[in-house]
Amino acid sequence: MFAADFPTLVNGQRTDSVAVTDRAFSYGDGLFETIRVCQRSVPLLPYHIERLKRGFAVLGFSGVDLELVESEIMMAVAQMPADEGVVKLIVSRGSGGRGYRPPIQPEYQRVVQCSARPDYSQQLAGISVFLCSTRLPEAFGLAGLKHLNRLPQVMARREWHDASFGEGLMQDSHGCVVEGTQSNVFWLSSGRLYTDGLVLAGVAGVARELLIREVAPALGIEVCFSRISFKELLQAEGMFVCNSVMGIAPVTSIAQHGQDDIISFGAEEALDAIQQLQSSLEVYYRCE
Structure with missing residues (x-):
């Protein structure tokens, strides 16, 4: 078409x-x-x-x-x-x-x-993400909103051209991982689901809200808000990115700007939990 x-x-x-x-x-x-x-x-x-x-x-x-x-x-x-x-x-x-x-x-x-909706079948199976050097500016009153000022995301997206990376992670000025260039970030630790509270920066995505209010509680998973550095994020049991068009994409590896090393990510138990969240989210779209 x-x-x-x-x-x-x-x-x-x-x-x-x-x-x-x-x-x-x-x-x-x-x-x-x-x-x-x-x-x-x-x-x-x-x-x-x-x-x-x-x-x-x-x-x-x-x-x-x-x-x-x-x-x-x-x-x-x-x-x-x-x-x-x-x-x-x-x-x-x-x-x-x-x-x-x-x-x-x-x-x-x-x-x-x-x-047309893009084909996300490969991303939903798991993606590699890129840690961007572009930082999110603090915008207290505008944090959470999906306003039309998206230059930080544009600059971040310019940082990689390798199609093997499905998304880029963005940090704030304090070095905390806040979101992806077009997604929200969640991580699993000790049976709990965490995400940034978006007080200083970031977009409060619709899929994020649905996960927090309905999907995770229905599965008995506690959701907590926390700020986390990239180094600390690497110690999490699992991580995924999500948005309302794509759904949930598990993160399987991470590459840093200017470095050749790719860090594998995600324990098998955490990936199972993410796939359960992924399937439960899709039910709300009535697409299964």
């Missing part, structure tokens, strides 16, 4: 054009969601809408019609040439304002872009 077969809607109209004066283009003034479509349904949409609400509150996006946003997502899904796919939603503050100062009465712009 060609990319042109997948629809793009701008404010509910099928087009691929937006104003060059839009503040999303000038300043990254907006939020986005990357949403998995299964059998033409969007099972995790409530989680995405909840995260949008949090972001709107922080950015001062008042008056965005969320019912309209949801209806445009489903309108685009209905026009897709396949039952499976990915929806990227962007909500910007629109055009206007002087310099950084936002307009008093913004005209919010909504872009819904559909595409």
Whole structure:
């Protein structure tokens, strides 16, 4: 299927054009969601809408019609040439304002872009990850949000071109591993599941929220928030990365920037636990 077969809607109209004066283009003034479509349904949409609400509150996006946003997502899904796919939603503050100062009465712009879902079958079996040298900046008020400012992730992704690496790990300015370039990071230790609390940096992913609130508790696994250095992470029993489009990918080895050594990772018992989490997460997509 060609990319042109997948629809793009701008404010509910099928087009691929937006104003060059839009503040999303000038300043990254907006939020986005990357949403998995299964059998033409969007099972995790409530989680995405909840995260949008949090972001709107922080950015001062008042008056965005969320019912309209949801209806445009489903309108685009209905026009897709396949039952499976990915929806990227962007909500910007629109055009206007002087310099950084936002307009008093913004005209919010909504872009819904559909595409095919990549084949993640190899990643779901286990991936090698790359430790990036690019650090995440601290952004206290913005930590957790999926805003449009993604330059640190872009710079980190430039660091490797070897297709054998499925993801890159990113540290904050203190040397703690926070997330992947496009995923959240979890690790297992002493029967507990750990992840960064995302107080200083990072994106609170939808799959991460689902694991914390529903999947892990249903399996009797305690979830804890902790900050961890890369050296300490190597002592964990197992690790995985996840996002709402891919699901869970166990980490089997790690390579460091500028070093040739590849560190094998993950005890067999931990991998079994990760695969159980992986299977349980997929149930929520109703794709099994």
